[in-house]
Amino acid sequence: MIMNPDAEVFAEVMTVICCSIAALTLITMIGRMLWKMGSRMSATPVRSAIASPDVQRLELAIDAIAVEVERISEGQRFTVALLSDALPRAHESQSLTAE
Numbered sequence: 547m548i549m550n551p552d553a554e555v556f557a558e559v560m561t562v563i564c565c566s567i568a569a570l571t572l573i574t575m576i577g578r579m580l581w582k583m584g585s586r587m588s589a590t591p592v593r594s595a596i597a598s599p600d601v602q603r604l605e606l607a608i609d610a611i612a613v614e615v616e617r618i619s620e621g622q623r624f625t626v627a628l629l630s631d632a633l634p635r636a637h638e639s640q641s642l643t644a645e
Contacts, residue, residue: 549557
């Protein structure tokens with residue numbers, strides 16, 4: 547049977563649209579099922595890592611390291627300030643003795 551070309555194009559477009567909707571619905575249903583299965587698996591109580599004594603000791607150690615790094619950087623700044631004050635005087639004394 548011979549169909550109108552416009553009707554044939556319309557039928558092809560509708561077939562693609564219906565298949566796409568069916569595929570998206572199936573993908574959504576499978577994704578939701580997997581999501582629920584994953585939620586059930588992780589429903590077991592997990593010990594909070596934040597309250598762990600190991601984590602608390604680690605936090606204290608990091609705080610101590612941060613304080614020491616700040617002391618080191620302050621010492622370096624002080625040393626640079628002393629050297630920058632001493633260098634121009636040494637440079638001036640060398641230029642005076644060279645003349």
